[in-house]
Amino acid sequence: MTVSERPNIGVYTNPSHALYIAPAEPAAENLAPAADEVIVHVVATGICGSDIHFQKHGQIGPTMVVREEHILGHESAGIVIAVGNDVTSLVAGDRVALEPGVPCYKCDQCLTGHYNGCPDVQFKSTPPVPGFLRRYVNHPARWCHKINDMPYELGALLEPLSVALFGVETAGVVLGDPVVICGAGPIGIVSALCARAAGAEPIVLTDIDQGRLDFAKSLVPSLRTVLVGRGETAEDTAEHIISAAGGIRPRVCLECTGVQSSLHAGIYSLCFRGVCHCIGVGASTQSIPFMILSVNEIEVKFQYRYANQWPKAIRLVNAGLLDGIEKIITHRFALEEAVTAFETSGNPKSGSVKVMILDSE
Numbered sequence: 001m002t003v004s005e006r007p008n009i010g011v012y013t014n015p016s017h018a019l020y021i022a023p024a025e026p027a028a029e030n031l032a033p034a035a036d037e038v039i040v041h042v043v044a045t046g047i048c049g050s051d052i053h054f055q056k057h058g059q060i061g062p063t064m065v066v067r068e069e070h071i072l073g074h075e076s077a078g079i080v081i082a083v084g085n086d087v088t089s090l091v092a093g094d095r096v097a098l099e100p101g102v103p104c105y106k107c108d109q110c111l112t113g114h115y116n117g118c119p120d121v122q123f124k125s126t127p128p129v130p131g132f133l134r135r136y137v138n139h140p141a142r143w144c145h146k147i148n149d150m151p152y153e154l155g156a157l158l159e160p161l162s163v164a165l166f167g168v169e170t171a172g173v174v175l176g177d178p179v180v181i182c183g184a185g186p187i188g189i190v191s192a193l194c195a196r197a198a199g200a201e202p203i204v205l206t207d208i209d210q211g212r213l214d215f216a217k218s219l220v221p222s223l224r225t226v227l228v229g230r231g232e233t234a235e236d237t238a239e240h241i242i243s244a245a246g247g248i249r250p251r252v253c254l255e256c257t258g259v260q261s262s263l264h265a266g267i268y269s270l271c272f273r274g275v276c277h278c279i280g281v282g283a284s285t286q287s288i289p290f291m292i293l294s295v296n297e298i299e300v301k302f303q304y305r306y307a308n309q310w311p312k313a314i315r316l317v318n319a320g321l322l323d324g325i326e327k328i329i330t331h332r333f334a335l336e337e338a339v340t341a342f343e344t345s346g347n348p349k350s351g352s353v354k355v356m357i358l359d360s361e
């Protein structure tokens, strides 16, 4: 089937929390990219927790709010089908992963390499910028990373992988570091793969869901898991983390839940001069155990998405350092089945970790 015979469709939510498939731009019969852009046929897109959040709750924090109908999706890979006049880096037929944040290239953050902090970044799928969950999307060539023969699904996983790699880089995980990772969702599990590749040992992973811990251990058998009991104190969880680590205190916590009690448990478990790096996001205001941080000289760090991670992610995947990462994909659906895909991803009882939406080439 030629491109123009397949209509462009997208996966939308709206302020009433609906989820539906409807026609999308650019129209299949008019795939004319801007001079610096390419048109990509999106073949694989992972559903992120933030997509579910935008649909179910209509916003993330006070600034990212669904105010009109809105296309979701920012974990995508596909094939270039048209290139703009000024594009020299890509040709039709190139297989690419799409980095969703398009910064301004002019502000201090952009000019100093911290482009994730660009105040004018247009991040696909963060309202009001439409996301990648469409058959065809236009995107600047600069933010399309060639993946050559890497499977499209792996190309789509480069987005959550970039989050985890930036976390490991920012936290400064090095060979031999004892590390605790709080939360065994896609970000926590991929962070565990990255920490293992960086040489962390031991790695303790916590969750409130035994199924997720078992799943993570099937991927990384050397993980030591801690099931966090309902109603358990953060101090108790910290003791369980230390005991799972073999009686030593972790030097780094990668906090991947955004839940205050989990943050506290991670901090209580750390050694003197440890680092608690917060990847997870949650309630707008959260308390910190000030004096524990003070007397232990613990550093608390944060991250907002990522910068400069995608080429590194591609190298690491191609070199086999993150083998098994594709196993986090537990469910696959066709683009036309996107509503079921979102129901599966948003249902904790489905056993899903990463749900992938696919469109045949």
Ligand SMILES: NC(=O)c1ccc[n+]([C@@H]2O[C@H](COP(=O)([O-])OP(=O)(O)OC[C@H]3O[C@@H](n4cnc5c(N)ncnc54)[C@H](O)[C@@H]3O)[C@@H](O)[C@H]2O)c1
Residues within 6 Å of the ligand: 048, 049, 050, 163, 182, 183, 184, 185, 186, 187, 188, 206, 207, 208, 209, 212, 228, 256, 257, 258, 259, 261, 262, 278, 279, 280, 281, 282, 303, 304, 305, 306
């Ligand atoms: N900082 C960023 O730029 C960035 C980027 C992507 C994702 N995130 C955030 O990272 C977090 C993880 O993402 P994800 O896709 O893996 O989410 P997820 O919801 O699938 O996973 C979170 C996991 O934490 C577990 N959990 C909940 N409460 C817990 C507790 N008290 N102790 C231990 N585990 C607990 C849950 O059972 C779940 O398995 C989310 O908050 C997400 O929004 C941040």
Ligand SMILES: OC[C@H](O)C(O)[C@@H](O)CO
Residues within 6 Å of the ligand: 048, 050, 060, 064, 123, 125, 126, 159, 160, 163, 305
């Ligand atoms: O993977 C990137 C994250 O999902 C986004 O930052 C999202 O949380 C808000 O736009």
Ligand SMILES: [Zn+2]
Residues within 6 Å of the ligand: 048, 049, 050, 074
């Ligand atoms: Zn995301």
Ligand SMILES: [Zn+2]
Residues within 6 Å of the ligand: 103, 104, 105, 106, 107, 108, 109, 110, 117, 118, 119, 120, 121
């Ligand atoms: Zn900028």
